[in-house]
Amino acid sequence: MxxxxxxxxxxxxxxxxxxxxxxxxxxxxxxxxxxxxxxxxxxxxxxxxxxxxxxxxxxxxxxxxxxxxxxxxxxxxxxxxxxxxxxxxxxxxxxxxxxxxxxxxxxxxxxxxxxxxxxxxxxxxxxxxxxxxxLARPVVEETSPECRAELGDRRCRVAMAGRRVFARVVACTQRVMTVDAVLAPGAYAGGRLRWFGGANGGLEGWIAASSGMTLTLRAEPAFAVEVGTLVELIEGCDKSLATCAGRFGNAANFRGEPYLPGLDLLTRYPGA
Known part of the structure; x- marks a missing residue:
């Protein structure tokens, strides 16, 4: 040039x-x-x-x-x-x-x-x-007893329609949040929370536990939470075969090996 x-x-x-x-x-x-x-x-x-x-x-x-x-x-x-x-x-x-x-x-x-x-x-x-x-990322997945897919992705194939809910924040103290929607017990544990509006608008967080109208987040929100802020709650999954089959009826798409012997097989003994 x-x-x-x-x-x-x-x-x-x-x-x-x-x-x-x-x-x-x-x-x-x-x-x-x-x-x-x-x-x-x-x-x-x-x-x-x-x-x-x-x-x-x-x-x-x-x-x-x-x-x-x-x-x-x-x-x-x-x-x-x-x-x-x-x-x-x-x-x-x-x-x-x-x-x-x-x-x-x-x-x-x-x-x-x-x-x-x-x-x-x-x-x-x-x-x-x-x-x-x-190029530094692994090209082949390692085996694991838990599912390696994310709930609702193209490998999991669970339809997420009806598994998302919009709610408004009623109160928030550190990691504990109360919303104006009644949630199925445990359904949103391991799920995601998306902020719409407020100081946290555009950010995402992870849900550790849910019960009724109360959520426990894995980490405190980055910014102060205002009452009335709109959030989207997305259901989660503990990635176990029992949950995949019992709650979602999706065992055919389970991406894990729960019955594959691990490295501790040789150290096991009767009655352990």
Whole structure:
């Protein structure tokens, strides 16, 4: 490219960050905002990438992005709450001398999803995992006595219609929440809770136990819960064969090996 062959370059680093809930922001290391592909990339001089490692081999591409926390774009509370986990990040460079909407040439530097995030001293560091990071994942499942499918997914095949309910929060103290809907005893244990509205809007949580109108969450909500907040409750499963067959009538799709001898077979003895 011509902009890389000149003795004096006028390059500006840019980031496009797309969260899983659809929120998309643009940031640039330039000293003024840049409008690129219809998205305004806000000036964020504190943003800086580390050395980018890319190769032709099978090693995963890695990169760290560090920057100062900005309440208007990326805040500490949202980072710690997990809003940015798994967000898709594209890093590229453009010639900032181009017109306000004219950046035909760009240098693609990296792409991936946000992995581990750490916050310290008013600044954050995010690990960017490239596409080749998926090569480190197991390609074959390990055996397990519990089901490895998730309730309602394409392997489980349980119809989730009628197994979701919308309710409003009546009260919430730490991990114990009361809603305005009567729930079947234990049906929502191991299920999910999605927040619609309020400070936790867009986040998800896991349900540890349910009984009547009371839920016990596995972890406290990231932000204060307002009375009247709308939530969606999704049934759960303890992933045992007994529950799969008795409660869901779905033993044919059970994805586990409850009767397969384990590694402790040789250490068993009569009467154990």
């Amino acid at each position: 011509d902009m890389l062959s000149d003795e004096l370059t006028t390059l500006a680093l840019c980031w496009r960050v797309e969260r899983r809930d659809g929120v998309t922001i643009g940031l640039t290391g330039h000293d003024r905002d840049l409008l690129i592909d219809g998205l305004l990339h806000r000036a964020a001089p504190g943003m800086a990438p580390s050395a980018i490692r890319r190769g032709l081999g099978l090693e995963a591409d890695t990169m760290d992005v560090a920057g100062a926390l900005a309440s208007a774009a990326i805040g500490e509370a949202d980072l710690l709450a997990g809003r940015w986990d798994g967000a898709r990040v594209t890093l590229f460079a453009v010639d900032w001398t181009g017109g306000p909407q004219d950046f035909p040439d760009r240098v693609e530097l990296g792409e991936g999803r946000i992995g581990a995030v750490s916050v310290k001293g008013g600044a954050f560091t995010a690990e960017l995992q490239g596409a080749s990071a998926s």
